[in-house]
Amino acid sequence: MLLGWWDTAARDLPWRRPDCTAWGVLISEIMLQQTPVSRVEPIWHEWLARWPVPSAMAASSQGEVLRMWGKLGYPRRAMRLHEAATAIARDHGDVVPSDIETLESLPGIGSYTARAVATFAYGQKCAVVDTNVRRVVARAVHGAGDAGPPSTKRDLRDVEAILPEDQHDAAVFSAALMELGALICTAKNQKCADCPLYTECAWQLAGRPAYAGPEKKVQKFAGTDRQVRGKLLDVLRGAPGPVPKIQLDVVWNDVTQREKCLVSLLSDGLVEQSHDGLFHLPGEGIVEQSHDSSPSARRIVQQSHDGLFPPPDRGIVQQSNKGTI
DNA sequence: CATCCGTGGGG
DNA sequence: TCCCCAAGGAT
Numbered sequence: 001m002l003l004g005w006w007d008t009a010a011r012d013l014p015w016r017r018p019d020c021t022a023w024g025v026l027i028s029e030i031m032l033q034q035t036p037v038s039r040v041e042p043i044w045h046e047w048l049a050r051w052p053v054p055s056a057m058a059a060s061s062q063g064e065v066l067r068m069w070g071k072l073g074y075p076r077r078a079m080r081l082h083e084a085a086t087a088i089a090r091d092h093g094d095v096v097p098s099d100i101e102t103l104e105s106l107p108g109i110g111s112y113t114a115r116a117v118a119t120f121a122y123g124q125k126c127a128v129v130d131t132n133v134r135r136v137v138a139r140a141v142h143g144a145g146d147a148g149p150p151s152t153k154r155d156l157r158d159v160e161a162i163l164p165e166d167q168h169d170a171a172v173f174s175a176a177l178m179e180l181g182a183l184i185c186t187a188k189n190q191k192c193a194d195c196p197l198y199t200e201c202a203w204q205l206a207g208r209p210a211y212a213g214p215e216k217k218v219q220k221f222a223g224t225d226r227q228v229r230g231k232l233l234d235v236l237r238g239a240p241g242p243v244p245k246i247q248l249d250v251v252w253n254d255v256t257q258r259e260k261c262l263v264s265l266l267s268d269g270l271v272e273q274s275h276d277g278l279f280h281l282p283g284e285g286i287v288e289q290s291h292d293s294s295p296s297a298r299r300i301v302q303q304s305h306d307g308l309f310p311p312p313d314r315g316i317v318q319q320s321n322k323g324t325i
Numbered sequence: 326c327a328t329c330c331g332t333g334g335g336g
Numbered sequence: 337t338c339c340c341c342a343a344g345g346a347t
Binding site (some may be wrong): 036038072073074077149188226227229233 | 326327328329330331332333334336
């Protein structure tokens with residue numbers, strides 16, 4: 001069945017190897033949220049080499065993490081992972097927690113990721129429900145063409161109901177369910193002929209009826225704030241240091257949307273503005289050696305002016321380093 | 326519960 | 337070309 005198929009068909013991914021730490025598993029799970037394996041794998045290796053333990057990442061700036069994140073997308077994931085690393089180092093002895101409740105209390109870790117870490121890093125027996133699993137269950141168990149809208153409670157119950165008794169088997173089963181959804185029981189162009197569940201799949205036995213549920217909405221991207229934010233952040237990622245606002249202005253014509261997105265990036269902590277008016281990744285502002293008695297003290301250079309942002313009538317964001325008026 | 330949050334590759 | 341995603345989470 002599924003366990004046998006796993007032994008022969010599972011991909012040899014680095015975060016599945018026996019010597020991979022729970023920290024390595026956690027990083028992979030965060031990166032794999034909405035991002036394909038092929039793009040995650042090389043970055044994952046770089047991250048593990050650079051930050052072998054959570055405290056190592058906690059010691060780096062957020063900007064450094066964002067740079068290493070590169071273009072994996074949804075950079076808030078990187079910010080939250082940095083936050084989580086800080087909390088793990090500070091509150092959990094630099095050890096990734098193993099219980100679902102504690103994991104879920106960490107930023108960026110929801111139901112899926114908490115259960116994935118508990119299962120794949122610690123071998124626990126618990127339901128792991130992602131979009132692949134929901135689709136496999138919808139077909140193999142319910143005979144539907146695809147999963148309907150998520151229903152956390154019901155989805156969890158469905159998977160718990162089919163989990164093997166044995167703890168180790170259950171963990172492998174969970175991984176196999178996801179792998180089946182990723183390789184065979186895909187959303188489109190599914191490879192039923194190669195499926196280990198072919199003879200018992202409810203969908204197959206029912207003649208593979210088309211999906212009947214509510215239509216799934218496809219998110220637009222072109223022209224959205226998401227695209228604009230991506231362009232703005234890409235400028236800062238590509239620059240070695242703080243940049244003047246004019247370099248951000250050129251990436252998008254619509255001034256209103258551009259300003260709105262810049263403000264939202266500042267609000268999200270993905271971008272910072274120095275007192276000299278330049279924009280930079282978080283933690284990468286201009287610093288100078290302090291003249292304080294304490295040798296390690298550093299501070300952001302401050303220039304005299306009336307405030308970070310100019311009065312509303314002069315626009316949203318300060319453009320020069322001359323201060324207001 | 327619906328919407329928002331990036332990105333690059335495949336059909 | 338354009339459309340549709342690909343191992344979610346937070347609000």
